[in-house]
Amino acid sequence: MYNLIFYTAERGDSPLDDFLDGLDKKSRAKVAAxxxxxxxxxxxxxxxxxxxxxxxxxxxxxxxxxxxxxILYFFQILDxxxxxxxxxxxxxxxxxxxxxxxxxxxxxxMRRFPxxxxx
Numbered sequence: 001m002y003n004l005i006f007y008t009a010e011r012g013d014s015p016l017d018d019f020l021d022g023l024d025k026k027s028r029a030k031v032a033a034x035x036x037x038x039x040x041x042x043x044x045x046x047x048x049x050x051x052x053x054x055x056x057x058x059x060x061x062x063x064x065x066x067x068x069x070x071i072l073y074f075f076q077i078l079d080x081x082x083x084x085x086x087x088x089x090x091x092x093x094x095x096x097x098x099x100x101x102x103x104x105x106x107x108x109x110m111r112r113f114p115x116x117x118x119x
Contacts, residue, residue: 002042004035005117007084007105019086030064043075053094057102072102077116082109
């Protein structure tokens, strides 16, 4: 079992909470089910559920009705998965700005919590 940690900015806001709050009840339930899979399987979760994006950044690939959602994350320390960015995917490829933002948040998190995040 892995520990999912929602990235929080230094001022305390959580982009993942904001994303989840913007979803309808059914979409939120679907995302929660995929997050549970990630929590159970960690790095063993493969396509079509998860994939490598770039460097340490991975993606959780959520399909619900006609919507596609992505949650970008990285592994830190033994059993921690830090969720850094989430969005609705509308194009075939991930946008560079989303990947760059995820990497920026990962670097920020690692700087603030080099030995792991708070659970």
